[in-house]
Amino acid sequence: MLFEEESIKMEIGFLGLGIMGKAMSINLLRHGFKVTVWNRTLSKCDEIVALGASVGETPAAVVKKCKYTIAMLSDPSAALSVVFDKDGVLEHINGKGYVDMSTVDANTSSKISEAIKAKGGYFLEAPVSGSKKPAEDGQLVILAAGEKALYEEALPAFDVLGKKSFFLGEVGNGAKMKLVVNMIMGSMMNAFSEGITLAERSGLSPGTLLDVLDLAAVSNAMFKMKGPAMLQNSYSPAFPLKHQQKDMRLALALGDENAVSMPVAAAANEAFKKARSLGLGDLDFSAVHETSKPLDHSS
């Protein structure tokens, strides 16, 4: 057993303290797990240390100390770097469990899995659906795949981090499921944003549009949560737009591999790319709304 029954005795490493990693590591601490954190910008560890965590100087140091390490990193390049670079995860992974919860493509996940297995470690991919608030509240949806035994042993931690965990079979299936979900979400966000602009430009109240949508068949949590802020042009980041565009790009590549025509997703990706080119990448992905607004030619 990598894990012991009582969470109080579990020592969990956590790599990556961005919007999601910070909320998730705090949640684990709050529920009695011992947590050792590492972040590329080490100063970001200070807040978590003040709440009771320890710090590892490198990913290798964290893995050496903990039987089980979670990663929550921005993209495929970050996920690979933390594993394969000097002082990376591979150095001490023999006999340990590694759970990558970052959103990456199946190929990246497979590369990491193979390397960890070759060194005698255990690997699970476990990307999540749900954003900053669900991460803070332990309400994520966990899409795991890989080593089944590690999944079962990780359940005490997943039960704290999420409201539901799925085990989807072989490595890659978690990554693919996550990309399909985010591809749908990104397309919906663009349709929503165009709808708000169309309502405004055709003389309707966008506030009333939100009320109507909320009672209609297309009602959903995302429109309800993001709509009011979008009407105020307020895009405080919960899910950064640059990550949503990365997910559209990876989902479109999955479509290429499987000869699936995805014109709606391709158009949504163009809008997210446009938003990035306008410097909106660090704002919430709802900032794609800015690209649906007519240009102001008054000056």
Ligand SMILES: NC(=O)C1=CN([C@@H]2O[C@H](COP(=O)(O)OP(=O)(O)OC[C@H]3O[C@@H](n4cnc5c(N)ncnc54)[C@H](OP(=O)(O)O)[C@@H]3O)[C@@H](O)[C@H]2O)C=CC1
């Ligand atoms: N925010 C959200 O709502 C959700 C995000 N996700 C996914 O979770 C992952 C994390 O998202 P989020 O927390 O929002 O992202 P952030 O941008 O807030 O954090 C990214 C993290 O990755 C680290 N990082 C980036 N590049 C490297 C690198 N080359 N080497 C090591 N570390 C690196 C950053 O370190 P540093 O602080 O030094 O920059 C930071 O800790 C992403 O894959 C995202 O798609 C999934 C579900 C929801």
Ligand SMILES: O=CCCC(=O)O
């Ligand atoms: O990957 C990010 C997902 C954000 C969400 O599910 O709200």
